[in-house]
Amino acid sequence: MDLEKLRFLNEEEVHSIAETFGTPVFVYSESELIQRAEAARSFPNAFGITPRFAMKANPNGNILKIFRKHGIHIDASSEFEVERALHSGYSPEEILFTGQQPPSEARLREIVGRGTDYNACSLYQLELYGKCFPGTEISMRINPGLGSGGTKKTDVGGTTSSFGIWHESIPEVKEILNKYSLKVKRIHTHIGSGSDPEVWKAVAKYTLEYAEIFPETRIVNLGGGFKVGRMSDEISTDFQKIGAPVKELFLEFERKQGRKLHLEIEPGTSLVANCGSLISRIMDKVHTGPKGMKFIKLDSGMDSNTRPSLYGSRHPLIAVGKKPSGATEECVVVGHCCESGDVFTQEMGGEPMTRKLSESEIGDYMVMEGVGAYCASMSTKNYNSFPEVPEVLISEDKKIHLIRKRQELSQIFQNEILLP
Numbered sequence: 310m311d312l313e314k315l316r317f318l319n320e321e322e323v324h325s326i327a328e329t330f331g332t333p334v335f336v337y338s339e340s341e342l343i344q345r346a347e348a349a350r351s352f353p354n355a356f357g358i359t360p361r362f363a364m365k366a367n368p369n370g371n372i373l374k375i376f377r378k379h380g381i382h383i384d385a386s387s388e389f390e391v392e393r394a395l396h397s398g399y400s401p402e403e404i405l406f407t408g409q410q411p412p413s414e415a416r417l418r419e420i421v422g423r424g425t426d427y428n429a430c431s432l433y434q435l436e437l438y439g440k441c442f443p444g445t446e447i448s449m450r451i452n453p454g455l456g457s458g459g460t461k462k463t464d465v466g467g468t469t470s471s472f473g474i475w476h477e478s479i480p481e482v483k484e485i486l487n488k489y490s491l492k493v494k495r496i497h498t499h500i501g502s503g504s505d506p507e508v509w510k511a512v513a514k515y516t517l518e519y520a521e522i523f524p525e526t527r528i529v530n531l532g533g534g535f536k537v538g539r540m541s542d543e544i545s546t547d548f549q550k551i552g553a554p555v556k557e558l559f560l561e562f563e564r565k566q567g568r569k570l571h572l573e574i575e576p577g578t579s580l581v582a583n584c585g586s587l588i589s590r591i592m593d594k595v596h597t598g599p600k601g602m603k604f605i606k607l608d609s610g611m612d613s614n615t616r617p618s619l620y621g622s623r624h625p626l627i628a629v630g631k632k633p634s635g636a637t638e639e640c641v642v643v644g645h646c647c648e649s650g651d652v653f654t655q656e657m658g659g660e661p662m663t664r665k666l667s668e669s670e671i672g673d674y675m676v677m678e679g680v681g682a683y684c685a686s687m688s689t690k691n692y693n694s695f696p697e698v699p700e701v702l703i704s705e706d707k708k709i710h711l712i713r714k715r716q717e718l719s720q721i722f723q724n725e726i727l728l729p
């Protein structure tokens with residue numbers, strides 16, 4: 310396989326950012342984020358589109374602010390994310406709350422009372438909403454009976470998934486709706502991350518059937534899960550391609566039902582994954598003999614990017630040295646945690662794999678690409694007491710801003726209560 314290349318950084322920027330802020334450090338590009346926001350806003354649609362950023366992918370308030378400025382609304386997956394979005398400047402009406410964990414009745418009243426839409430993901434959640442807000446409108450997440458994800462761990466549809474109201478529970482749904490005089494205004498499905506475009510399109514079709522069953526539906530939200538190629542041999546889902554047949558379905562629905570449905574999508578990964586890089590330093594190099602392997606040890610690990618250990622995900626790795634020799638080497642790249650699974654180049658089952666890289670020395674930098682989604686936000690933070698990694702944003706005017714400080718050691722144990 311060919312060597313991977315830097316995406317939005319150049320070698321000079323790698324050196325200057327690492328020298329200014331230390332390593333490891335996440336770097337995000339505002340220009341890339343804006344391009345992705347614009348691509349989401351031009352998703353094919355028949356009667357209007359609202360893209361929502363699944364903020365769990367990267368909840369830094371500065372990223373949220375950029376998206377808000379460029380017309381992206383929010384998918385919040387917990388009551389805490391709702392507050393975080395508000396804190397960054399979003400208005401309550403721009404947020405849809407779709408949570409696995411139901412809030413308390415008091416919190417639900419507060420959140421919905423301010424104007425945020427609540428998406429009921431279970432019969433219990435639907436009943437809870439009905440009790441608090443009888444005679445109003447509700448959104449509902451349906452598990453359409455099939456799912457698709459890049460891995461089993463990211464598949465959130467079908468019989469093995471707890472996400473959403475099971476599609477055969479429609480009679481129970483109708484009972485609850487009648488009991489509390491609720492009307493369904495939004496039908497929602499989200500089947501997994503890195504899903505097969507064909508399955509996604511099939512689910513769009515099923516979702517419209519629920520819009521037919523619930524005649525007051527005005528909004529259809531098809532979730533996210535659009536596959537993103539991080540490595541150069543992986544392919545990203547093209548919004549124009551996947552959206553065109555879905556637009557046709559909406560037009561057909563209007564011809565048959567006489568209703569113009571508004572489309573919502575909820576990309577997380579595809580809005581941010583390739584807008585972030587992680588700069589680490591090569592701290593050590595070891596080998597396991599002539600029949601063994603060569604290993605490169607970084608000053609980052611699963612506490613900054615858990616995806617390789619969790620899913621066997623591949624991220625481009627680019628060695629950036631002071632004096633490039635042009636030579637290459639086959640190495641396993643490992644993280645700094647005392648945990649055998651902390652390997653950045655591994656197969657799905659956890660087997661370490663070598664990667665062809667430019668020859669490097671201890672002290673050189675290693676840039677990991679495709680780390681904008683589910684890395685800073687989904688790490689095994691503070692494992693081995695390594696501090697949380699700082700984040701830097703390169704703004705559109707090419708200025709470099711620190712948007713999260715490196716965590717201090719004392720912050721790691723500040724909530725600990727040391728008994729005398």
Ligand SMILES: *Cc1c(COP(=O)(O)O)cnc(C)c1O
Nearest residue numbers: 363499502533534575576577578
């Ligand atoms: C996580 C999530 C998304 C985004 O998924 P991606 O794979 O990051 O695009 C969208 N909608 C809901 C409800 C989610 O939980």
